[in-house]
Amino acid sequence: MKKAIVLLLALAVLGGAVFAQDDAPALKLSGALYGGLVYANGDGAGLKFDRWYGSVPDAFRVRLNAQLTAGNSGLKFRLQSNDFSAPVITQGYMWSGFLDNMIKVKLGKLDDYTFATVYNAYGNFDGVTGAEFILAPIDGLKIGAFVPVALPNTVAIADQFAGTDFGLAYAIPDVANIVAGYQLGENVMWAGVDVKAIENVLARVEAKLTFDTSTYVIWERVAYTMDALTLQLSSKQTITDALALNVTPNVEYALDFGAIGAGVGIDLAGTDLTISIDPYLDYNVDSGSIEIGAGIPVMTPAGFSVYAFYSYSF
Numbered sequence: 295m296k297k298a299i300v301l302l303l304a305l306a307v308l309g310g311a312v313f314a315q316d317d318a319p320a321l322k323l324s325g326a327l328y329g330g331l332v333y334a335n336g337d338g339a340g341l342k343f344d345r346w347y348g349s350v351p352d353a354f355r356v357r358l359n360a361q362l363t364a365g366n367s368g369l370k371f372r373l374q375s376n377d378f379s380a381p382v383i384t385q386g387y388m389w390s391g392f393l394d395n396m397i398k399v400k401l402g403k404l405d406d407y408t409f410a411t412v413y414n415a416y417g418n419f420d421g422v423t424g425a426e427f428i429l430a431p432i433d434g435l436k437i438g439a440f441v442p443v444a445l446p447n448t449v450a451i452a453d454q455f456a457g458t459d460f461g462l463a464y465a466i467p468d469v470a471n472i473v474a475g476y477q478l479g480e481n482v483m484w485a486g487v488d489v490k491a492i493e494n495v496l497a498r499v500e501a502k503l504t505f506d507t508s509t510y511v512i513w514e515r516v517a518y519t520m521d522a523l524t525l526q527l528s529s530k531q532t533i534t535d536a537l538a539l540n541v542t543p544n545v546e547y548a549l550d551f552g553a554i555g556a557g558v559g560i561d562l563a564g565t566d567l568t569i570s571i572d573p574y575l576d577y578n579v580d581s582g583s584i585e586i587g588a589g590i591p592v593m594t595p596a597g598f599s600v601y602a603f604y605s606y607s608f
Contacts (some may be wrong), residue, residue: 319364326607328355336597345603352376359385366391370405384421398428408436409461409475411486411500414513417461417475424454434465440481466490481505494519496526509534522548524555538563552576552583559589568593582606 317434330345330353353374362369372385387402390445397402400406403423410418419426420562424442431437439460457479463471467490474485482504489497503510517526524546532538541563546555556573574587 307393320359320360322363323359324608325356325358326605327357328603328605329353330601330603332599332601333597334597336594337380344601354378356381357384366395371406374403396430398430400426400428404440406440409438409463409473411473411484412471412488412498413515414500414502414511416484416486416500416502417473419459434467436463437461438463507534524548536564579606581608 329340332344332534333339333341333480344422345352345355356374356378358381360369360371367388367390369388370385371383373381374384375381383403385403385405387400387404389398389400391398401424403421404419404426405421406419406426407415408428408475410416419440422440422442423445424440426438426440428436428438438461440461441454441461442457443454453590457477459475459477459479460512461475462473466472469489469491471488471490474483476483482502484500484502486500489495489500492550496519498513498515500513501511511530512533513528513530515526515528517524526546527539527543528542530540539560541560542557544555544557546553554574555576555578556571559568559570559572561568569592571592572587573589577584577586582605584602584604586600586602588598590598
């Protein structure tokens with residue numbers, strides 16, 4: 295009960311800050327719809343509505359966002375439905391900035407990627423409930439802490455602090471963006487570097503180290519762009535008591551309407567090797583995109599799949 299009272303008081307304070315600003319509150323609505331069609335050949339062959347989003351298959355995903363901002367404070371909500379089931383609140387929080395935004399506080403079900411790696415998003419606080427505190431003492435540097443809140447209210451506040459996550463983000467203009475963090479409750483560390491110093495070159499390295507299970511994931515991506523042509527190589531190593539390796543070379547050519555490209559997925563887990571050729575075509579439409587592609591396993595090409603994914607946002 296004490297924790298609930300503390301949270302309500304904190305929300306009341308931030309809520310007062312939202313509507314105490316001289317600026318009139320501004321409401322912004324946005325949303326998105328994702329969907330797709332997939333045909334998989336071989337066992338269980340057939341065409342179905344489906345879209346793999348974050349490794350979770352669903353036929354349709356709908357989002358509606360509402361954001362109310364007044365000065366240095368605001369509210370944000372996101373309603374989301376998968377396959378047109380009952381919508382749930384996947385984000386819902388209040389935020390406020392203090393001392394010319396040197397300090398920022400968020401309370402609720404968050405959306406934050408301040409300390410997350412670029413590609414795999416290690417260290418994000420999207421959809422988790424709690425309180426986040428971000429300190430920006432100098433340009434480019436942010437230091438933060440996230441304290442989770444268990445719902446329903448069953449855990450004492452003192453015990454919640456044992457699960458605190460800490461993050462650091464440092465942006466060096468035209469050189470690199472660096473992030474790192476540690477999950478105290480999970481005994482997990484993450485880090486990432488996104489290099490900006492080399493013209494036409496993308497270079498990223500990320501890592502997530504789970505110490506309790508001795509699981510270490512390292513991911514690298516390097517790309518070089520020459521006019522409309524981009525050559526890219528991605529690699530991922532998952533180290534436990536064995537090594538799992540994924541290497542994906544990719545080539546893409548930009549067109550007026552989108553892009554055309556192909557990748558080769560090479561996966562090695564122990565002595566098991568799989569290779570897949572994955573061509574695709576991206577087509578841009580107003581406020582959305584359509585991607586058409588295929589996955590063709592080299593060892594068993596009859597088990598191919600083809601897909602068409604689409605998205606629309608406003």
